[in-house]
Amino acid sequence: MEASLQADVLDGVPHGFSTAAGREGGDILPGAPRVRLKQVHSNKALIATGPWQDPPEGDALVTDRRGVVLTIVTADCAPVLLADPIAAVIGSAHAGWRGAHAGILENTVAAMISLGARPERIRAAIGPTIAQASYEVDELFRKQFDVEDAHFFAPGREGHYQFDLPAYVAQRLRDAGVEQVQDLEEDTYTRPDRFFSYRRATHRGENTTGRQSSLIGLAA
Template sequence: MSTYLKAASLDGIPHGFSSSRGLDVAEIIPGAPLVRIKQVHSSAVFAVTHAGEALPDGDALVTDRAGLALGIVTADCAPVLFADPVAGVIGAAHAGWRGALGGVLENTVAAMVSLGADPAGIVAAIGPTIAQASYEVDQAFRHAFAEEDARFFASGRAGHCQFDLPAYAAHRLQSAGVGQVEDLREDTYTQPVRFFSYRRATHRAQPTNGRQISIIGLPA
């Protein structure tokens, strides 16, 4: 059996954020089919009504159907799991900087609302993600963001700065009206024994295909 992380804010909702050891859907919600999507660093979100349906490429899924599990994979980007326990609506989003900047988190909230969720009743948990101290970016990256986003960038070496992806994701969630946001504060880059990191693997000239999986489900 794998070891995985849970968010206190999602207590009572079947979910888990894997380590590099992986995670089987049966550990989260036995007997449920796992629905995934081909992720492309977009802002596209799709509602799932049944297992096996053909889905376009995108980066987030939502459902109000019991007995389904939603999964997304990451290796530095932010995995975000959502639930409105009262409405019985869940979501899972892959939020890299492009997706977060493009609105994937707000779009996930909107898709949940279309299924009956209340933004104030939504809980969102941010799983293992590259932390600001590990995320050096150049000035071209910085200029892709608005001036008002300056607080998510810290000074770095000449011509560079450090980007706080989890804090930026939390800000976008709060701006969308999400009632509670939890950040597990686990840095993928600095924990090679626990997590895959695309950036760390690139820096070390190692294979970059390792991924964590994050899963959330609605029990039947």
């Protein structure tokens, strides 16, 4: 099994989405320090210049520094890696439904723009994520979204819907001006041989600590 997946849209930019076989994501820039956050399902995007001794809370990282690797972890939420190769600005975002709904992707793009990126040049890849067929939600969940978001919800069993998180994330990226978006279309829930899934582990009464790592860097 592959230890790491790459996205065509980020060709030429060191990056990787790990599978369960390579949970640390490998060395996309051998020897480079990794920058991490305390992920809390927020809309907070931080500009990083290097690793923190005590990582702050937040759910997206942006940098124009070469020789560092931005790292996020997920296990059903959408990992999003972004790059403007011309400006040499990169970003990584942890986009669960809460963060996406609250604006984490728009804030990530805004932070990249503050470092010289332009939205029409930004490329974004959505890594392994729980797919619509696997993501059942209830009426209370549905009511937190606007009328124009109805197409992200398919009818499910009585009182429930199937939510399309990857499509919602892609739309929020497009709303922020990012048109070059690739979804790897990898469902974390249905592939226990390939990915960790928090929801699947919860349903099965298994250990829920497994996570995929998603990494992106700028070569020195």
